[in-house]
Amino acid sequence: MSVEIKLSRSNRTYRPHEPLQGKIITKFPSSVSHRGIHLTVNGSVNLQVRGGSAGLIESLYGVLKPIPILYHFLLFSNIKKRIPNSMKLFMEQTLTSRQYLLTVDVVRGYLHKSFSATVEFIIESELGGLPEKPVSPETVFFYITQDTQRHSLLHELKSGGFKVSGRICTQCLVGDPLVGEVTVEASAVPIYSIDIHLHRIESIMVGEKIATETSVLQTTQIADGDVCRSICLPIYVILPRLLTCPTVFAGPFSVEFKVTIVVTFQTELYNVQPKSDPRAFRKWVAMESLPLELVQSQ
Known part of the structure; x- marks a missing residue:
């Protein structure tokens, strides 16, 4: 029934x-x-x-x-x-x-x-008054090294070093894919995976206090295994339409988004530790987070 x-x-x-x-x-x-x-x-x-x-x-x-x-x-x-x-x-x-x-x-x-x-x-909101396209789409260049990480890393990662660079569009339409590219320039330790995490940040204000909660909406794998060095890998992420909306700042609450580029290195610890929370800092993971503005247009 x-x-x-x-x-x-x-x-x-x-x-x-x-x-x-x-x-x-x-x-x-x-x-x-x-x-x-x-x-x-x-x-x-x-x-x-x-x-x-x-x-x-x-x-x-x-x-x-x-x-x-x-x-x-x-x-x-x-x-x-x-x-x-x-x-x-x-x-x-x-x-x-x-x-x-x-x-x-x-x-x-x-x-x-x-x-x-x-x-x-x-x-979806009315189309009147919305721009046909974002006036100036913002593309942000990033790089990930052992010196940009705020958490502790494995000794072999800090001593051998690594560098991952790329670019990603941090302003896009809600119906368009998130695009960019990433390149592994150097790494002393083999790479296990490169992933893109999409986060939603919800905030609400009561009096003078602000409560904020961040949740992971989607994880997209960009590379699997130890990729070749100096090869440009494309980033093409389809946004989950039912879980995303234009970035909102409306009175007591707001809805924002961010993307995190996560590089996971091969180590025996990877298979031992739990993987329930992709936001957790781990000694064999390097990451870079960037704000993402979602807009709506005709």
């Missing part, structure tokens, strides 16, 4: 004043009685404490309330009191208001559990 929401667009992205179209699909072994089918659209900014978070975020969490952006409720009152074992309901609703939740509930009454389904979708 299941209830499914299937939107008309595979990327689940709409513009204001465009109709939100799709289907509510029910699949039951037999007909089911109900007391109404409810469709709810909910959008809000809410700070959530994740596992391992402590300190300032926990102290503020008790006084923070969700910031509502949109709420809309629709009742399918013209549906029969019994749903056949297979049915498709066509929905169309115009939304005038970034990322929202669409929920459908099949209410079955007392002592019966309701059937529910939820799907995320995106409403």
Whole structure:
């Protein structure tokens, strides 16, 4: 038994004043009685404490309330009191208001559990007043050596040395890929992997305090194994559209992004230590972080 929401667009992205179209699909072994089918659209900014978070975020969490952006409720009152074992309901609703939740509930009454389904979708801002393209796309050159690292390194890395250089575009459209290049110029220790981490930084202000949480959205491997020296490797990262948005500074909260170029060297310790948090500093890893500005245009 299941209830499914299937939107008309595979990327689940709409513009204001465009109709939100799709289907509510029910699949039951037999007909089911109900007391109404409810469709709810909910959008809000809410700070959530994740596992391992402590300190300032926990102290503020008790006084923070969700910031509502949109709420809309629709009742399918013209549906029969019994749903056949297979049915498709066509929905169309115009939304005038970034990322929202669409929920459908099949209410079955007392002592019966309701059937529910939820799907995320995106409403992009109006295009008026936005530039056709970023006026001056920013390309930042970087280099990673043993002297640029703020954490301790293995003795063989510090004594032998290494240098990884490249460039990356730190301003791009939300629908465009993140591009650049990276070159391993020298390394005394063989390289295990080169990866690009995409981070989202969410901040919210309460009084004079600011709570910030950084999460890793995506990891893309650029090179696997000990790459040839002085060979230019391309960087081409497709951004996860449902997890990214234009960089936002809106009153009490902000959403920012950054990219981290991570070079992992071959060592026996790599297979021993846990890899749960890619942001953790390790003696066999060198990295460089750069701010990333995401913009939206026509």
